[in-house]
Amino acid sequence: MAGSQSEPKQERAWRTRAHILQMAAELFAERGYATVTLQDVAERASMTKGAVYFHYKNKEALAVAVVHEHYVRWPLLLENVAARELPPYETLVTVLDRVAEAFRDDIVVQAGARLQIERSLIDADLPEPYVGWEDYLTGFVKEIEKAGDLRPGITPRGAARVIVAAFFGMQHISDVLSRRADLAERYGELRDVVLAGLRA
Structure with a gap:
């Protein structure tokens, strides 16, 4: 009986934390880390500051939670992309298509x-950016190479590093200049120039 009573409370707590995190994400995306306060988050979430503190002890903890x-x-x-069992090059392109959509649509x-990007302002440990993507995409490009589709002279690791730099630079520039309104256009250009350039 006690377990059945505690479940709704735990679910409410989970929903509250998720709501706070979503509201904080909106503010961090709009204004950056430095100018956002827990009071701002509380107001955006229609909660008291104390209620936000109950779930996240400070702004650093909230930023870390958003990054995670x-x-x-x-x-x-x-x-989801792997389940489609596409050829290696098409898999790579489809993954980046979906990632571009996430950057366009997911706050x-x-x-x-x-x-x-603002990690130097945050007094907390954040996951190391980019490296995981470089490792992951290196594996994809190796598969393209095995399939005989990689242009001669290109190394899988080098290709992965260029793709990561181009993609994350592209989305950041789109954010700064147009709040990502032109992200689809910029990503289309990246596909045509960088991704198409991988093929033999």
């Missing part, structure tokens, strides 16, 4: 990316 949630998005996306992804 950013990274939680990727495994499911990658699994938590946008906030996590901005917080990683």
Whole structure:
């Protein structure tokens, strides 16, 4: 009986934490880390500041939670693409298509990316950015190479590093200049120039 009574309370707590995190992500994406306060988050979430403190002890903890949630998005996306069992090059392109859509549409992804750029302002340990993507895409490009589709002279690791630099630079520039309104256009250009340039 006690367990059945505690479950709704735990679920409410989970929903409250998720709501606070979503509201914080909106603010971090809009304004960056430095100018956002827990009071701002509380007001955006229609809660008291004390209620926010109950779930997140300070702004650093909230920023870390947003960044971690950013990274939680990727495994499911990658699994969904892998389930389609496309050829290696098409798999690579489809993964980046989905990631571009996430950067365009998902406020938590946008906030996590901005917080990683502003990591020097955050007095907390954040996951290391970019390296995981470089490792992951290196594996993809190796598969393209095995399939005989990689242009001669290109190394898988070098290709992965260029793709990561081009992609994350592209989305950041789109954010700064147009709040990502032109992200689809910029990503299309990256596909045509960088990704198409991988093929033999």
